[in-house]
Amino acid sequence: MKEGPDIALIGSLIGDPARANMLTALMGGRALTATELATHAGITLQTASSHLSKLEAGGLLSQRKQGRHRYYQLAEDEVGLMLENLMGFAASRGMNRHRPGPKDPALRKARVCYNHLAGDYGVRMYDSLIAEKQIEINGDDLALTPAGQSRIEALGIDYSALTKSRRPICRTCLDWSERRSHLAGSLGEALLTLFIDKGWAKREANSRAIRFTANGEKAFSELFPQ
Amino acid sequence: MKEGPDIALIGSLIGDPARANMLTALMGGRALTATELATHAGITLQTASSHLSKLEAGGLLSQRKQGRHRYYQLAEDEVGLMLENLMGFAASRGMNRHRPGPKDPALRKARVCYNHLAGDYGVRMYDSLIAEKQIEINGDDLALTPAGQSRIEALGIDYSALTKSRRPICRTCLDWSERRSHLAGSLGEALLTLFIDKGWAKREANSRAIRFTANGEKAFSELFPQ
DNA sequence: GGGATGCTTCGATTACCATCGAAGTATGAA
């Protein structure tokens, strides 16, 4: 009768539209204040505060106090992966909140998935890394090959810093628009940071969308050939 | 602000305890009648009926009329995968509805995941199939190798019947207790059916648990060596 | 046909929870 883990609890946390909007906003990867999240959800600050403490109690969000602000973010990588997964399922059922709008193609092309690159570009990068044997699949785990390691170090990513964290370096995440895997984990995060630092890509203001510059497009295609 | 698919809708569907109990019960793989599902959820038939039509409208369940009974089951493999995934997330957050009971070890050892084998045995089978190169990973897809094909035909599984369906033959599913992949898809289903038809394993009455016989244990170890 | 079983629909009730106004706490600035 009552077997296994309690999916009703998470379900009810995500099931409220205001909370779902907040979580979606946080999938953009930026830590947001309570007030910002309230506007995203279209509710007052009091209501938002109540929702946020529920999400935090449920382990979906974590909080960081900074002066008189409280910055909220997804508690862990797993939360982002789970949400992207749910979005994929929802999309496959045609559960869309709007008819595909002008922003939609941009999202499908490239977007932030919590802290790494997703969309067409995310999948292309993943496929290219696999094809060039810079990452490889061992059962459930994804690992950086020696070739891949020297490659990312050449790009200026500090490999030893990645190994210090307890988080997995490589990890797959199921892309909701492409229905295929892309790269998550600390390397996925480092690569997106790199693109932005180099000025190849920019995050859009209130959106998950990522816009590549002309230079960025070129560099990306060279780095990750089809 | 309102980007991407509507996760709140699925969330709210799963978020009700009665509905979550029904879905969990249907993860046992058997099609159940409305009355049976009502008892599983601990509610009256009227209430259950209302929940069931919501779940059906949401695309999570499908219905089959047989005489005066209505048999409900998960609409598609994807629904089962999504639920198992959510359970994994819930379990990792310690969201359990009960302190680990006597049934719990049995579930972790071997259980039905909608229509295929899960738990320790499910993962062992998957690992063995990979290690012996009978299935292989190509990017996101799992494929049966020629060796694997003749192997399952030797076991008495009708390979051509598997290819006729539009469903993928091989597919990975994330195991909530082991936190690793096991085999889903039409082959996963066929293998579990085979175990039961041969009398190697039995489904328990009102549970997802699967009990292997002494013969079954032996046959399983020989077929899928560590 | 008559009766029983399985399920749905209707209607009324209840309980929960999202919502917001108002007041309270904390941090920062002046």
Place this chain on the structure above:
DNA sequence: TTCATACTTCGATGGTAATCGAAGCATCCC
């Protein structure tokens, strides 16, 4: 200290949805 900003807590309200009794269909059996 005083004022402003950011947020939480309290309390009251309202709306939604879960719940169940009763009645209505549908199917099967005799």
